[in-house]
Amino acid sequence: GAIQIPTVSFNPGEFNTTALAAFGEYIHKVFPTVFRTSFIQHEVVGEYSHLFTVQGSDPSLQPYMLLAHIDVVPAPDQGWEVPPFSGLERDGFIYGRGTLDNKNSVMAILQALELLLIRNYIPRRSFFIALGHDEEVSGAHGAQKISALLQARGVQLAFIVDEGSFILDGFIPSLKKPFAMVSVSEKGSLNLMLEVNKTPGHSSAPPKETSIGILAAAVSRLEQTPMPNMFGSGPLKMTLQQLANEFSFPANVIFNNLWLFWPIVSRLMEREDITNALVRTTTAVTMFNAGIKVNVIPPVAQATVNFRIHPAQTVQEVLKLAKDIVVDDRVQFHVLESFEPLPVSPFDDQALGYQLIRQTIQSVFPEINIVAPGTCIAQTDSRHYTNLTTGIYRFNPVYLQPQDFRSIHGINERISVQAYETQVKFIFEFIQNADTEQRPVSHLHEL
Ligand SMILES: CCCCCCCC/C=C\CCCCCCCC(=O)N[C@@H](CCCCN)C(=O)O
Numbered sequence: 061g062a063i064q065i066p067t068v069s070f071n072p073g074e075f076n077t078t079a080l081a082a083f084g085e086y087i088h089k090v091f092p093t094v095f096r097t098s099f100i101q102h103e104v105v106g107e108y109s110h111l112f113t114v115q116g117s118d119p120s121l122q123p124y125m126l127l128a129h130i131d132v133v134p135a136p137d138q139g140w141e142v143p144p145f146s147g148l149e150r151d152g153f154i155y156g157r158g159t160l161d162n163k164n165s166v167m168a169i170l171q172a173l174e175l176l177l178i179r180n181y182i183p184r185r186s187f188f189i190a191l192g193h194d195e196e197v198s199g200a201h202g203a204q205k206i207s208a209l210l211q212a213r214g215v216q217l218a219f220i221v222d223e224g225s226f227i228l229d230g231f232i233p234s235l236k237k238p239f240a241m242v243s244v245s246e247k248g249s250l251n252l253m254l255e256v257n258k259t260p261g262h263s264s265a266p267p268k269e270t271s272i273g274i275l276a277a278a279v280s281r282l283e284q285t286p287m288p289n290m291f292g293s294g295p296l297k298m299t300l301q302q303l304a305n306e307f308s309f310p311a312n313v314i315f316n317n318l319w320l321f322w323p324i325v326s327r328l329m330e331r332e333d334i335t336n337a338l339v340r341t342t343t344a345v346t347m348f349n350a351g352i353k354v355n356v357i358p359p360v361a362q363a364t365v366n367f368r369i370h371p372a373q374t375v376q377e378v379l380k381l382a383k384d385i386v387v388d389d390r391v392q393f394h395v396l397e398s399f400e401p402l403p404v405s406p407f408d409d410q411a412l413g414y415q416l417i418r419q420t421i422q423s424v425f426p427e428i429n430i431v432a433p434g435t436c437i438a439q440t441d442s443r444h445y446t447n448l449t450t451g452i453y454r455f456n457p458v459y460l461q462p463q464d465f466r467s468i469h470g471i472n473e474r475i476s477v478q479a480y481e482t483q484v485k486f487i488f489e490f491i492q493n494a495d496t497e498q499r500p501v502s503h504l505h506e507l
C-alpha cells in the first residue's frame with residue numbers, strides 16, 4: 061500500500077503534494093494503535109513530514125530518534141519488470157520505488173511500534189520517530205524543520221539511527237561472507253555549475269572553439285582527473301581491519317598489515333565504482349545544456365557536476381582542486397549547493413547507539429560475524445540533526461548485494477517479504493534493547 065502512493069520528489073520545493081497528503085492518511089489507517097496511544101504525540105511538520113514523540117516511563121534516560129523518509133525519486137516505467145508504483149509481489153519480492161529507499165524503514169518502524177503497543181508495551185526510554193518528506197531533494201522542508209523544532213524545545217538526543225548502510229554481501233570480491241556496515245560518517249557534496257559564454261553568430265563562419273567545445277574539454281578534464289585517493293583517512297581503514305580475519309590467505313595477511321600493504325589495497329579499492337567511492341571524492345557530470353539552433357553559434361553552455369566529498373576533505377578544498385584541474389579562465393564556476401562531510405560518530409564500547417545496533421544485529425542476524433564502522437557514500441536526512449547529537453548511525457537491517465545497490469534510484473528496486481519482516485523484527489527488538497540503562501557489552505571479532 062505504501063509503495064502504491066507516488067510520493068515523488070522532483071526538485072527542491074517540487075513534490076507530489078497529493079501523494080504526500082495521501083501517505084499521511086494511509087499511515088493513520090494502517091497503524092491505528094500508534095495514533096490513538098496516549099503517550100505518543102503525533103505532529104505534522106512542514107505540511108507533510110511526521111514527528112512522533114513516544115514518551116517513556118523513565119525521564120532519567122536520554123531519548124533517541126529513529127529516522128526515515130517517505131519521499132522517493134522519480135521512476136519512469138521503462139525497464140521495470142513490474143510497474144514501479146504497483147507494489148506488486150512476485151516470487152517472494154515486493155517490487156517498487158521506495159522498497160529499499162526508504163519506505164521499508166518508514167513502514168517497519170511504525171509496524172514494529174504498532175505490534176509493541178498491541179502487546180501493551182510501554183517504553184522506559186523516550187524516543188522520537190521523524191519521517192521526512194523531502195529527503196531526496198534537500199530535507200529543507202522536513203528534516204531541517206523537525207530539527208529546528210526539537211532544538212527550540214531543548215531536546216538533546218543520545219543517538220539517531222537513519223538509513224544509509226546495510227548488511228553488505230559481495231561488495232569486496234575476495235570476501236565471501238556478508239558483514240554489517242554501520243555508517244558512522246557521511247560524505248559531503250558540492251554541486252558545481254560550469255558555464256562558458258561566447259558571442260553568438262552565424263554557424264557558417266564559426267570561431268575555432270565554441271562555448272560547447274570549451275565546456276566539453278573542461279568537463280572531460282574533470283572526468284579524466286580523479287580527485288586524490290584518500291585511503292587511510294576516515295573510517296574505511298578500520299572497516300577493513302575489522303574484516304581482515306574474514307579473508308582467506310593471502311588477503312587476510314594483507315588486510316592485517318595495512319601499514320605495509322596500504323598502497324596495494326588503496327589501488328584495489330579504486331577498481332570498482334562502489335569501493336572507489338569510499339576512497340575519494342567522486343566527480344559525476346550529471347547535466348549538460350547548450351545550443352539553441354543547428355545554425356547558431358551557441359551563446360552559453362552549462363554543465364553541472366556533482367562531487368561527493370570524502371570525509372577527509374572540505375568543500376573549499378574540492379572547489380580549489382576542480383578549478384586547478386580545469387585551468388581555463390573562460391570557464392566560470394558557480395556553486396549551486398554544498399554540504400560538508402559529516403563528523404565521525406563514536407563507535408567505541410561507550411557509544412550507546414552503536415553498541416545497541418551491534419547487539420541487535422547479533423540477536424536478529426546470528427550468522428553475521430562482523431559489525432564494522434563505515435562511511436555512507438550518499439547523503440541522508442540525519443545530516444540535519446548534528447545540533448541534537450554527536451551519535452549519528454546509518455544502518456538498515458537488510459541484506460544488500462551490488463545489484464540491489466544499483467536498483468536504488470535505478471530500476472526493479474525490490475525487497476523480499478522475508479527481509480521486510482526481519483527489518484520489523486529488528487526494530488521491534490531494538491526499541492526494547494534501548495530501554496536498558498547500560499551500554500551493551502561489546503564483543504569485537506566475536507565467534
Ligand atoms: C568496504 C566495504 C564496501 C562498502 C560498499 C558500500 C556500499 C554502499 C551501500 C549502501 C549505500 C546506500 C545508500 C542508500 C541511501 C541513499 C540516500 C540518498 O539517496 N540520498 C540522496 C539525498 C539527496 C539530497 C539532495 N542533495 C543522495 O545522496 O543523492
Ligand SMILES: [Zn+2]
Pocket residue numbers: 129161162195223
Ligand atoms: Zn533514502
Ligand SMILES: [Zn+2]
Pocket residue numbers: 133161196469
Ligand atoms: Zn534516495
